[in-house]
Amino acid sequence: xxxxxxxxxxxxxxxxxxxxxxxxxxxxxxxxxxxxxxxxxxxxxxxxxxxxxxxxxxxxxxxxxxxxxxxxxxxxxxxxxxxxxxxxxxxxxxxxxxxxxxxxxxxxxxxxxxxxxxxxxxxxxxxxxxxxxxxxxxxxxxxxxxxxxxxxxxxxxxxxxxxxxxxxxxxxxxxxxxxxxxxxx
Numbered sequence: 001x002x003x004x005x006x007x008x009x010x011x012x013x014x015x016x017x018x019x020x021x022x023x024x025x026x027x028x029x030x031x032x033x034x035x036x037x038x039x040x041x042x043x044x045x046x047x048x049x050x051x052x053x054x055x056x057x058x059x060x061x062x063x064x065x066x067x068x069x070x071x072x073x074x075x076x077x078x079x080x081x082x083x084x085x086x087x088x089x090x091x092x093x094x095x096x097x098x099x100x101x102x103x104x105x106x107x108x109x110x111x112x113x114x115x116x117x118x119x120x121x122x123x124x125x126x127x128x129x130x131x132x133x134x135x136x137x138x139x140x141x142x143x144x145x146x147x148x149x150x151x152x153x154x155x156x157x158x159x160x161x162x163x164x165x166x167x168x169x170x171x172x173x174x175x176x177x178x179x180x181x182x183x184x185x
Contacts, residue, residue: 004048011057012041019061025123026069026135036068059113066116073140115176122172130165133158 020037027033040061047060123131136142137158144162148155 007057008045008048011044011061015058015061019065022062022120023065023069025120025131027072028132028135028140032072036065036072039068040064062113118173118176119169122169125172126165126168130161130168133161134165134169137162 023033023036027036043064044061133147136147144155144158147158
């Protein structure tokens, strides 16, 4: 039991800050983000005590966090959408279409993690106002009209911010996408 407690404490200490930042990028409401984080920690404790100890606790916590974020969006009555599902022109850009399947083995899981980390890094590079608009519109499913009412920022300004975000993300992620496509061919 003491060994399990030590492993849990080490995993939380090692990954807690990074995990919190990851969740906050996708969940703008601080209380919701904290709830997601606590759910991940709770599931870590359960998994360590009920199953065999996890070898990759960090990767496991990020996977659980992604699932809890998706659950949060679904509970709110909005369909959870992947980033890039649609750009400003309505062009389909579903992230899931070019990510390796979660169930395709260790190599695919590694590639998926690398691609998602690149996406996270690219989002982090965006100016805060562009990132907020992108996340609110693409991940939370909020309309520009809702965002304008909540923030007091004109719809055209929000559209412009999202456009710049999409252009940056496309440019930033194109090389890794092309590399992935070449490896799959």
